[in-house]
Amino acid sequence: MPGSVEIFRADQLRPNPWLPQRRQFPIHWLLDQPAWKSLRAMPLVIYAVQITLASLQSARSVLVVRPGFSLCQITGSASAASPADGLGSAQVILYDSARRKAFSRVPIILGNMAGSGGNGGSPFMLRTPYPWTGGDKAPIQMRIQNRAAAQNTVSLVLTGREPQ
Amino acid sequence: MQRTMQCNICQGHGAVRTPTGALWQKCPICEGAGQVTPEPAKEPVWYPLQLVVPLNASLTSVIMIQNEDFDLEFLLATYTNAALLITILEGGKPWTKTPQLNTNQGTVPISLVTGNGQYPFPIYPAYRIRAKEQITITATDQSGAQNTLNFAMFGKVLKGTATERTPGT
Numbered sequence: 001m002p003g004s005v006e007i008f009r010a011d012q013l014r015p016n017p018w019l020p021q022r023r024q025f026p027i028h029w030l031l032d033q034p035a036w037k038s039l040r041a042m043p044l045v046i047y048a049v050q051i052t053l054a055s056l057q058s059a060r061s062v063l064v065v066r067p068g069f070s071l072c073q074i075t076g077s078a079s080a081a082s083p084a085d086g087l088g089s090a091q092v093i094l095y096d097s098a099r100r101k102a103f104s105r106v107p108i109i110l111g112n113m114a115g116s117g118g119n120g121g122s123p124f125m126l127r128t129p130y131p132w133t134g135g136d137k138a139p140i141q142m143r144i145q146n147r148a149a150a151q152n153t154v155s156l157v158l159t160g161r162e163p164q
Numbered sequence: 165m166q167r168t169m170q171c172n173i174c175q176g177h178g179a180v181r182t183p184t185g186a187l188w189q190k191c192p193i194c195e196g197a198g199q200v201t202p203e204p205a206k207e208p209v210w211y212p213l214q215l216v217v218p219l220n221a222s223l224t225s226v227i228m229i230q231n232e233d234f235d236l237e238f239l240l241a242t243y244t245n246a247a248l249l250i251t252i253l254e255g256g257k258p259w260t261k262t263p264q265l266n267t268n269q270g271t272v273p274i275s276l277v278t279g280n281g282q283y284p285f286p287i288y289p290a291y292r293i294r295a296k297e298q299i300t301i302t303a304t305d306q307s308g309a310q311n312t313l314n315f316a317m318f319g320k321v322l323k324g325t326a327t328e329r330t331p332g333t
Contacts, residue, residue, distance in 0.1 A: 039289055040289050040292065044236075045259060046260045047262070047270070048260065048276070049264060050273075063264070075277070077275065119279075120274075120278045123286070155273050
């Protein structure tokens, strides 16, 4: 229609006087997107990986998820104390083997320092759900690095939805 | 087919004037459709559960969803010691999975799937659990001492969705 204005933008930080209270803030805008709504009918699933690494050791692992798994939240923990550099006691990089690229350019930082990683109380939430190809041929590949000079048990939990 | 009704903000036009009145914008309520789908009334509800897990042992209990559908929004828990693993099944189907250890169901550290009252673990988008469904919780202690788990699911009951069904169907 001529003169129409698209008012919903992800970077809309200032309250819009026209919008009702529930639509004032970006998080609500994001969660109202069709991408999120389409997940409502899909079963909830929580994938977990746990690995124990020796001092300063790195390891690779794979997680076979069901085809079509949509990742929504990431949480993780590491048992060893973090070095003082603020980069956590463990770092995890996820690779999308189907798309042949890293899930994120920066690693997921886990540790027992305040502000690093995410736990159940403050998970890392994706702006939009990330669908994985999944299955035996396209598992989630992960590289886990122990940055602590001690044995470290690293847990990573991927919460999302997957098809029936 | 879902029943719809005319949006009473834009009177079905799909557009409303901006606050200054100078321009038109898409109706924020119906998002331009001119029609809205009425949703059932929602009522907040907690489903709590307490498990006193003996040292280095497992304990299972069940939360039975009552007669109306339930939109799960938050998972909350308090526990004596965080060295506690949890398995959650919905009507026999696992939410928690650890494919590297077990192809059927998994055990997950409790601190990574639950928060507390101040910072609850959000389930986005809300997950609908059907009426009379059984949520089976198994807690496994790894702390070497008795561990008391208070687990709760918070969400909204959808009024008027009462159905006659048997669990697991």
